[in-house]
Amino acid sequence: MTISINDENINYTLEDEQDAGDILKGLTSWLEESGLLIGGLEINHESMPLNETEWKSIPIESIDNISIEALSLREGRVRQLETARDFFILLETAIKTGDEESLKELYEGFRDLKGILPHLLNEGPHPTILPHLEKVFEKGFKGTSSVSAAEAVQMASVLESRRRETASPESEARSSAKTLAEMAESLDDVAVQLQTGQDKTAMETIIRLTEILQMFMRSLSWLDGSDSVEEIMNDMNRVLSELEEALKAGDTVLIGDLLEYEIKPRLIKLPSGMNFSGGNG
DSSP, X not given: OEEEETTEEOOOOOOSOOBHHHHHHHHHHHHHTTXXXXXXXEETTEEOOTTOOGGGGOBGGGOSEEEEXXXXXXXXXXXXXXXXXXXXXXXXXXXXXTOHHHXXXXXXXXXXXXXXXXXXXXXXXXXXXXXXXXXXXXXXXXXXXXHHHHHHHHHHHHHHHHHHXXXXXXXXXXXXXXXXXXXXXXHHHHHHHHHTTOHHHHHHHHHXXXXXXXXXXXXXXXXXXXXXXXXXXXXXXXXXXXXXXXXXXXXXHHHHHIXXXXXXXXXXXXXXXXXXXXXXX
């Protein structure tokens, strides 16, 4: 039997394996030790769907060759995000055209997709997107609902944004850092707004600020763990935790002080302080 990974034959010793499922289980563990995932599989030159199980019972004596496409964790996440994004693009089309058969099939697929969406969205400890999505679609997909179609478009956009953060983390982090530095100049105004009863206007800016900060931090998380990256993440996480506590307490004085004296100077320095490489910009 010939076993190849990314078109290169490997020396892999079989022991008590009885079928294709046993072989793949061993290979999966072996690859995971190197931080790799299985992204594609061929048995006897025939592509096998990883989300199905029929091929797992193929007896070992019937297998001449196994070919595996191995992906890094980041490459695997990009592929998952592309698949999820395309799902919602298809959903929008099916809703707009009233294709009931496609909507039924997509709803079945949505049940599986919901299992990995938390990981793909990476919202942190206080998720909002998935709970909202489940509420919108709790009664299924509606073929003529403009609201459902709009939600599908929005989800496709969110997932595409996550894909960019994962596929090109350095360029996305630098872009977010530039935007944050520009926003920092207005944080003095936000502090004043909080003290003069303009809470709504102030909160709009704070929400936008935290959204971009989250984009920035997600992008950083995909970069090589250099001292620069780790230092930035630890520092920003600490300040953001303090801001979150102040927001929960409704302490407008502390919120204003954090924005003006802690967060603003850090954001201004971000673009020039990002001395790292390793992402695919």
